[in-house]
Amino acid sequence: MTVASKTVSDVIHSHFGALTRAEKQLAESLLDNYPVSGLGSITTIAENAGVSTPTVVRMVQKLGFKGYPDFQAHLHQEVEATISNPIAKHDRWATNAPGTHILNRFADAIIGNLRQTLTGVDTATFDSVAQLLSDRKRSLYFVGGRITGALAEYFFTHMQVIRPNTALLSANSSSWPQYVLNMSPGDLLIIFDIRRYEQELVSLATAASKSGAEIILFTDQWASPAAKLAKHTFRVQIEAPSAWDSSVVTLFIVEALIEAVQNSTWDETKERMKTLEGLFEQTRLFRKLG
Amino acid sequence: MTVASKTVSDVIHSHFGALTRAEKQLAESLLDNYPVSGLGSITTIAENAGVSTPTVVRMVQKLGFKGYPDFQAHLHQEVEATISNPIAKHDRWATNAPGTHILNRFADAIIGNLRQTLTGVDTATFDSVAQLLSDRKRSLYFVGGRITGALAEYFFTHMQVIRPNTALLSANSSSWPQYVLNMSPGDLLIIFDIRRYEQELVSLATAASKSGAEIILFTDQWASPAAKLAKHTFRVQIEAPSAWDSSVVTLFIVEALIEAVQNSTWDETKERMKTLEGLFEQTRLFRKLG
DNA sequence: CTCACTCTGAAAAATTCTTTTCATGACAGT
DNA sequence: ACTGTCATGAAAAGAATTTTTCAGAGTGAG
Structure with missing residues (x-):
């Protein structure tokens, strides 16, 4: 040179x-x-x-x-x-860690994923989804794959507290048809599908679409085939210095959505949470007595 | 144009x-x-x-x-x-979002949590835990609370692929005693417990301790009462601009641990994953991606 | 299994870019 | 005025880049 x-x-x-x-x-x-x-x-x-x-x-x-x-x-x-x-x-993350420690490498990767995902996510999409999820008239159905099932469950657990008419589809696909049977136009099916895309989820999405349900999809940067059927898709960066894909950023989006939904109907949510607290107390009381 | x-x-x-x-x-x-x-x-x-x-x-x-x-x-x-x-x-973060959009606020908070958590986590602790989890002779038991149950499930799902002798304790505490009954000295109980600490988890930890099991605890910065019984504790920053706590950083630690464990016994894990692939193929659960 | 279809990259063709050549003109010194 | 030197751009030559063509590979439907 x-x-x-x-x-x-x-x-x-x-x-x-x-x-x-x-x-x-x-x-x-x-x-x-x-x-x-x-x-x-x-x-x-x-x-x-x-x-x-x-x-x-x-x-x-x-x-x-x-x-x-x-x-x-x-x-x-x-x-x-x-x-x-x-x-x-x-400036270096974990102070007492050598630069190559897995924790630091992972942190670098996750921050990169987060950055890339955020530049890719349209805030209008995010807001639309938050609004759809806030609509009490729409029933919500959550479903995930083998790995992402836990994310679906996490999302479901929170939404169940915030609003009525939520359901978590079990990992076992044999029970799915009954859920589809109950879907009405305008209902929402929230699908988590990252690579090693599961064919069954596409079938489910197709069936749900025919019932008039609208689909919200969380997938990776390569996009699940279900994306064609989805009304809104979140494409999340999932690569990590690991043999496994990372769900951290997906969880991030989920939590942000939870907050957005909750925030839009805080009064109602507050009531529900209070009631729930009471129910928990009663249950504990039962246990102690029993 | x-x-x-x-x-x-x-x-x-x-x-x-x-x-x-x-x-x-x-x-x-x-x-x-x-x-x-x-x-x-x-x-x-x-x-x-x-x-x-x-x-x-x-x-x-x-x-x-x-x-x-x-x-x-x-x-x-x-x-x-x-x-x-x-x-x-x-503002290359979220492209056309005003700086106060929930996505950006959340991102700021999470990055802060991650940074704080990493400076607090001792890499020696991390490595010790990774080594304990790699030890095939120890059985692993995962359990979480109402919200953190999904994290326990996520951790369990991966570890189940990587190694034998793993179990996920159901959310229903009535089945826990049977698991405790089977615990041997040296077995590991991985507990997720963040605020609104659940009394039942402390009871479980106590019983498991008496059986000689060692406890690994994921909790928040204020530390669950179970910390007294734990051999290793991860204290994670969980605060978010939300009515809910954030599990993102906890999931981050979990994924880093999964990678560390997998990496330490890659040969064996690879075999297991291959076998698993075969099983999936047989049941046509998965489909090659295009 | 076959057929129709799409996707893909090798290779050729077309185009554009880069470099070299060379003629012209300006200018300073004789 | 003459001559040599230098700067400059037109134009040609040379190299690339870009586009098009086309055949093989792969996929999905029937």
């Missing part, structure tokens, strides 16, 4: 005195709105600067680059450095 | 469902380190994504661009917008 560790801008400045008229004109055009102005083809920047393409070639070679592609590669690196620095630079 | 005012990222996301396998692979590659990854020539990005150049052309046309140059011109505009507007960088 001819030019090391100095920015292209630096190089231009240091050579500026040795440039000819047309080259100075070009250099100023490049420095104006640097470094973006150098992103296009040699033809483009020559036109923008009002010079000919040979002038561009001559100048970048004079600056020490092998040719225009070499020059542009350096610019790209700088653009990358400028763009991709911000929040990511966390 | 074919595509107006939407970012290339948006366009990719909105078309993602309609993309084919190779195209999704390419889209992932582009979104990873976006938008810099799309700065090079079509050949470069095709190579980076591991697809052919025709795939790139087909995808960008499917996305609504005239061709690759058109696509890249849009990217350049975005890079320019991003660079020349420093404020825009920070």
Whole structure:
């Protein structure tokens, strides 16, 4: 590499005195709105600067680059450095852990997943789903796969407290038809399906669709085939430094939804929670007496 | 201009469902380190994504661009917008969300929890627990409370694949005594108990201790009363901008443990997973993904 | 199992970009 | 005015990039 560790801008400045008229004109055009102005083809920047393409070639070679592609590669690196620095630079996580400890590696991966997932999730989608889930008139059905069943259960457990008409479909698909039988148009089927997508869930989604139920899908970045049937889909980044996929970010979305739903109908929810507390107390009392 | 005012990222996301396998692979590659990854020539990005150049052309046309140059011109505009507007960088979190959207508030909170938890967790403890869980001679018993039951189930589901002698205690405490009856000295009882600590779990922990079982506890920063009986305790930050506590970081620790255990006995685990795959194939529960 | 279909990348064709060549013109010194 | 030097861009040559074509592989339906 001819030019090391100095920015292209630096190089231009240091050579500026040795440039000819047309080259100075070009250099100023490049420095104006640097470094973006150098992103296009040699033809483009020559036109923008009002010079000919040979002038561009001559100048970048004079600056020490092998040719225009070499020059542009350096610019790209700088653009990358400028763009991709911000929040990511966390100062080491677990203080007393070596940098390669699984906890730190995992943390890095999860933060990356979270970031990517959030840039991919449309807040309008999120809000729509929250509103659908808040609608008491719609019954809710939760279902997950072998691994994601626990997420479905977690979601269900909370929603059951917040509102009526919620059901958790068991892992055993033989009982699913009876649930589908009861689905009315407007009801919601919340499906968790990440890779090693389960064919049965697609069948379930199809059947539910025919009953008029609307489907909300939590899946991974590669998207379950059920996505075609879903009204709203959350595509979550699930990759971890592990033989297993990570459900952490999925759980994150679920918890955010729980809060959004609860928040939209807090008065009613509060009442339900109070009642529930009372019921728990009574149960404990039963136990103690028994 | 074919595509107006939407970012290339948006366009990719909105078309993602309609993309084919190779195209999704390419889209992932582009979104990873976006938008810099799309700065090079079509050949470069095709190579980076591991697809052919025709795939790139087909995808960008499917996305609504005239061709690759058109696509890249849009990217350049975005890079320019991003660079020349420093404020825009920070809200790359959730794209078009105001800073106070629940998703962003939640993300901030979770990152904080994660950071705090990791500085609090001793890696020696983590490694000890991983080693205990790897020991085939010890039987594992998982149990959780009303909310945390799903976490116990999640942990159990994975460990069941990785190693033999695992059991999930049902939510119904009436069946617990039979499990305690079978516990031998050295067995492990993994308890999840976060606030609104459940008295029954303390009773269970006490009984298990008397049988010689060792207790691993996942609890919150205030620590469940069962902590006194536990050999190892993970104190996790659980506060979220919500009426509910967050289980995200707890799940994070669980997944890291799963990986650590699996990694320490990978050969054996691999065999088990293969066998399991075979069983699934036989029952046609799973289906190869496309 | 067969057939129709889609997806995919190798390779060719078309296009665009990059570099080189070269003629022109400006200018300084003789 | 003449000559040599240099800067510059038009245009050609050379290299790439981009697009199109096409055949094989894979998939799903019947």
